[in-house]
Amino acid sequence: MSTLPTFDAAATARLLDFASLIEALTHAAHELEAGAIRSPVRTAVPLADNGVLLSMPAAASDVAIHKLVSVCPGNAARNMPTIFGTVTVCDGVTGAPEFILDGPTVTGRRTAALSMLGVKYLYPRAPRGFLIIGTGQQARHHAAAIARLYPSATIFVAGKALASEQRFCDETGHEGIRVLPTNGTIADDIDVVMTATTSKTPVYNEPARADRLIVAVGAFTPDAAEIGPDTVRASRVFVDDFAAAREEAGDLLQAGIDWSSVQPIGAAISARAPANTPMLLKTVGSGAWDLAACRVARAAIAGRSN
Template structure:
């Protein structure tokens, strides 16, 4: 039997954000209990500074392998920087079931992890969100926010005003999205999501109770989007505790005490097992008395969650 391969558009259709967020909550708890095997990614060098990344994961019901290449020189070739796919197989027989577009899976599950953090740490649904960055991952986040928080307003800050304007024009039909006016961040912003590859902090404001900061873009020790002023006054949480120690450049460069850092699974457990989207106002997972910085680095267990959602639609 020929294995089905779903391109980027089909992969997006098969992984709707509301369902994906719930699947990620389940996978987060399973991974913390050791029920999903998700080893550290294997990195293989390619020509011209490129890399190949291999990321397998397996649970009792499904096994996946994401294989992607990242080739910065492709910009000069007018080709996408990232290529790849996620193959899905039966964990009993090893039979190949189907394959999804790798960059799309990565983008959507990363945005869905951000939504899971927002639902976990914000007391109420966000009304105003600041995105710092205008790249591919920012686009995935706008689509995710539009799917789950359609009434929210999204403010965008880019490296250049023209880029921010173009980004807003592209996504204006999805949600209320507009360019940030001036340098100061409105007090009404409930969440800030950083989506850059900066090596210096792009957000370093004093921590504010009720404003969640989500760091997404920095994924190497040399990168840092969130500065020490914000980190020092905040409770710190990560999606993958093991990966964060090697990849969360914001935390690494600030020299934070890792004893302060908790895992997202701990916050979900503290909420008493409530389903994603429900509230347990007395739990530690609903923000508590300290502002929260959530750092997302990703792992193959989150890709497996996305493949579970797709499988339900495919098989």
């Protein structure tokens, strides 16, 4: 049996254009609601030192995928990446494996693209100011997505310390992305706040505002929450995957959210959410979004061979 084509982080990123990802995610959101994508809630297996092994399969009529990633917070002290993983892409009819993508890159770029999908449908105009809370890899992907899709917007970053903010700004600057440190102060004219941390306690407690969209993407376990409960309860809440959010969205669970009022992001795509209402998009991840990303990669690979 021949070796499967395997794409490293840089090659995977080149296959996943943000504009193409948003288009694929929009289509996948409708399919997920219609049951055309089968995507069970991820399986989590504990590892040593508070690590976790995550299994996320998904299948549609044309393609099937399996993402297997490990998240080990203790790796930071070992000078190792926090996340390792792969995504195996298979034919949807025969199940035959076709190629392998870098798991963390798929996760990072499709998560950032999903956030930008939320911006497109939950914010009434092109945002002029973004705040990213967090200075890790997921924050880097979000900065790249903003710069690609809203090049005239100003991007700020908030970290645990001023030094981490400046380091983030320097690193993104080397990639041609201009990011400014908050220096401990959130500007009043920020249109969109994006939280990309795994914090157990809220990193954003500002009052909910009708002129500011909140997108919370980092926390994905019931014991973790990035957004304060008062802010959650005062917002109209959308989620990426309803079933997964009910099990994993600590921000919402800890706030005691009324789940009858929560809607999937597909509802906002079908009919724009009303204006003058505080909006919160909470994402926990789904194999359906990985599948959408794999479709983009598959099309890009096919385009190269033609």
